[in-house]
Amino acid sequence: MPPLERFDLDEVLGLIRTERYFVLHAPRQTGKTSSLLALRDLLNGGAEGDYRCAYINVETAQTAREDVGRAMGAIAVQIAAEAEDTLGEPAFAEEVLRYDAERRPHSALWALLRKWAKAGAPLVLMIDEIDAMVGDSLVSALRQLRTGYAHRPEAFPQSVILCGVRYVRDYRIRASSEREVIAGGSAFNIKAESLRLGDFTRAEVETLLGQHTDETGQEFAPPAVEAVWAQTRGQPWLVNALARQLCFKRERPLPRGRPISERGVFDARETLILRRDTHIDQLADKLREPRVRRVVEPLLGGDDGAHSEADADYARDLGLVAADPPLRIANPIYAEVLPRVLTSVLQDEMPKRTAWYVGADGALDMDGPLSAFQEFFRGNSEHWIERARYREAGPQLVLQAFLHRVVNGRGRIEREYALGSRRVDLLVVWPAGDGRESRFVVECKVVREGRSHSRTVENGLEQTAAYMDLSGTDAGHLIVFDMRAGRTWADKVFREERTFGDARITVWGA
Structure with a gap:
């Protein structure tokens, strides 16, 4: 599916034009990163105005845990790479790599973004996997973005998009420097919107399967198409994994001209479950978390639950x-x-x-x-x-x-x-x-x-x-x-x- 059709592009562009900071969140492996990269290319292409758009992934800062200096150093490396590779700014990239983020950890991100924003056309920054960061490192990153917000677009990014699995409101940050757990909304209370990337619609699932038929001649029987939709409900990773198993990883390839059957879909489903790919394992691992258990256990038992709305969210x-x-x-x-x-x-x-x-x-x-x-x-x-x-x-x-x-x-x-x-x-x-x-x-x-x-x-x-x-x-x-x-x-x-x-x-x- 065209990645820019996965969200309301007009709404996103409107938020960027009006200098908003906002959140894009969705479950893992639903196409968030592909959509962000396509948006970056669109903005850098000039069709939507004169922007410099950069994408960084801060997952590498996760291992720094509470060490803010190391976390900011890891983010600085990402900024340098993006500045050089995407925006063609090698001089600024070299300067970033020389910057000692560990000496001034709680202002390092602010200082780098301030200088980067001043270097040319308005800067749009996409920060992916933001919720991979934890503790003081995450609190510091969010607060530095909030500090620079008032100086946009001349001296700070015009728009920042935070991308992750969770809505920033739901971040429960246990920071060693604070006496109480910090809610993400208090550390980053400047967001204008929180957008959720949805699953595929039924029509999109049918379109994807139809594309395979058009390219290869391999047809899906109508009950098979219905089964793919019914079993996945459009979850992007499941749709793609199920279709890949059906079309390319069968033990015995189907004879030419024989359509993929409903039974084949259920056989492929069983293979996915038994294979325990990373997506399935990550799902299973979440069952250990108390707040997940408070929601899922009553569902599995058909009983009345005692979960909170925050748990359900x-x-x-x-x-x-x-x-x-x-x-x-x-x-x-x-x-x-x-x-x-x-x-x-x-x-x-x-x-x-x-x-x-x-x-x-x-x-x-x-x-x-x-x-x-x-x-x-x-x-x-x-x-x-x-x-x-x-x-x-x-x-x-x-x-x-x-x-x-x-x-x-x-x-x-x-x-x-x-x-x-x-x-x-x-x-x-x-x-x-x-x-x-x-x-x-x-x-x-x-x-x-x-x-x-x-x-x-x-x-x-x-x-x-x-x-x-x-x-x-x-x-x-x-x-x-x-x-x-x-x-x-x-x-x-x-x-x-x-x-x-x-x-x-x-x-x-x-």
Whole structure:
């Protein structure tokens, strides 16, 4: 996609013309840097006026941590390189490299930008990976920009664009020189706007896949195009990684003239998840952070959460949850990754027993694994839930780990989470031959202290029937975990055949 179409170019140019400092943020690997470099080239080309536009990446200053002098020295090197390579100012670059940033660390950036701005046409500065910096180094950089702001454009950059994963308001800076945690908004309160680079739209995903077809002749079947969109929701890295796997990294290339199928998309999805590329690993690593856990754990459990809006904003900035309401996991691939990461140890230790539940015709007998799960949960639940990193969502995660061991390799599990729904919707999809699929709805409900077991079951039956109708299947199962204190397993474990309207649903107690 043309990088300058990823944001509102007229708005960005308007902010630059009116000498504004602003923030551009988005989750990792969504195209921020490509868009900034394209904007730099546009401004330096003269079509939008007489500007000198420079791009620096300050990620190298991260290792300086609280050492402001070393951090400013690392930034100075970036400034020198950009001045020479992009703006053709070798004399200024040499002067920057001779400048001793460590002697006057808290004014070094201010002094360099002041001199650079005076050297020619109005300077527009893009600072990428600003939130990679930490502590005193970040505070000092933000405050030096704020100090010079009043002297723009003659003696300081006309416009500064801070780019990173998070909105500057959400920076929680723990600086050793301050007694309290500093909010980024107080250290840099001169920004005019905070712009978020969005995901691809559905039309853009279709355009990207269509470009491949136009160039190579390799077509995507309409269900495959729909699956790429549905599984990624336009997350740029996922769209590109999934398409690259489909088109160029298959173990067996497709015969010429045979379109890429929906099944191929799900096979490629599984490959991405198992390969654990850096993007997926970074996502998984964020699950360790308490403020991420406060948002994600209730989502995975379908329960009411106790997170703050600041926690939710942070999870949105990371791209873990969707940018628009209601609060939910950002896309189905992330929804698949999260429980697998959280239960990876459990899955490794669980026996894989698929053969027990598959008939001679290849059909999956869903009663078999759910009955086995009842037995497994009765004997192991306290041990497994105690070990689970997200304990409140433990029952649902243990069930998903068990089912994944059953269906992995042949079928798949599609997951739906919604905060406050008090349920988790699972759809087990199993190949039935001749290109057809068997689909089984598995609904999870948890009875906790102060809740009625019978009312929970009734609500669960209604919700299961609705999801069965939505999924186009007449095979429905409701799992009810009774987590109330003092309940015996004889009280908790049961199996009943129930109906809700025209839907026949098997209810399993655990």
